[in-house]
Amino acid sequence: MKIGIEAQRLFRAKKHGMDIVILEIIKQLELLDTEHVFYIFVRPDVDSSVLSESKNIKIVRVWMPNFILWEQIALPIAAFFKQVKVLHCTSNTAPIITHCKLITTLHDIIYLERNNFSKGTAYQKLGNFYRQLLVPMLIRKSAIISTVSNSEKAIIAARFPKAADKICVNYNGVGNHFLPATATETLQQIRLKYQLPETYLLFFGNTDPKKNLYTVTKAYNLYATQTAAPLPLVIVDYDINSLKRLLQEQNTPELINHIILPGYIPNNELPAIYSLASLFLYPSLRESFGIPVLEAMSCGTAVIAANISAIAEVAADAALLVPPTDADTMANAIIFLLQNKIEKDLLIQKGFERAKQFSWQDTAKRTLETYLSIA
Secondary structure: OOOEEOOOOOOOOOOOHHHHHHHHHHHHHHHOOOOOOEEEEOOOOOOOOHOOOOOOEEEEOOOOOHHHHHHHHHHOOOOHOOOOOOOEEOOOOOOOOOEEEEEEEOOOOOOHHHOOOOOHHHHHHHHHHHHHHHHHHHHHHOOOOEEEEEEHHHHHHHOOOHHHHHEOOOOOOOOOOOOOOOOHHHHHHHHHOOOOOOOEEEEEEOOHHHHHHHHHHHHHHHHHHHHHHHOOOOOOEEEEEEEEHHHOOOOOOHHHHHHEEEEEOOHHHHHHHHHHOOOOEEEEOOOOHHHHHHHHHOOOOOEEEEEOOOHHHHHOOOOOOOOOOOOHHHHHHHHHHOOOEEEHHHHHHHHHHHHHHHHHHHHHHHHHHHHHEEE
């Protein structure tokens, strides 16, 4: 059987959550199933080395000037000519018209909620508007709606009760390369490359307001003012001008001297980044899963995360959970773990065990079962 998988952004240079998810699933499908052929529909871009063709993996490069035209016109035409029986669209949206059965992965439906974090960039606002128009139609059209946690399934089902029976949960995994980095030479190279200190607090930024940088910087300021020698804060994937504006709003411009901005870091270098950190902060305002929580745990880094439903579902008791908008509690949690080695080490051990329960092989197995169930 021919199965189509939409992976529009897979070849772009800077990959983020959904790109990594589908890349890992495709790699596992290649190993799991040699009976069927998987057609991977991508936009041509600079990083084509991440995936190669094989007996059961065929790469179909499809070009269009923007992602909407690519998805609504070019993708269904390409899928038709390849005569796929099932088309899996992996990133919250899909074409309205297809010749075959459609599976849509809704990682979340944040863009349909009243608090949709609309203060993002113009690109993010356009993407949210597109999803707001499209997703209700896709809910009706799709044979199966796949999502990544029971928490998100409940949210989608509450919004679309008539579709509840066709929503399935398929947890994300954590890459096998996420292990504690112990090689001295590797750690030194990463420190030099990104100008990192001996250790630090780690946070993943980017311009999405849900990541909650506003509260993180407030909490960090509280921690720093109560600590004689505060650890620096490393914020990945964020620019200095945006940070300066934020700190100016909070009347703490001097905090810039304690913050390091290494920029975007490739996935294969993240294990060392996690391993060098004393704590990983993940107090997101809204998530449907939270892969970085598992990555940090796999690398032996203690995690402070938001106590919201999906993150709590994934982290269980292996992270210190705090209210994401409470800067005081967050600062106290940082101080507590840095001053209590026994509690920190206990979290690390729990984290190792928790992360073992999630694998991309299991995710791919469930994905394949979904394909075959509607073929």
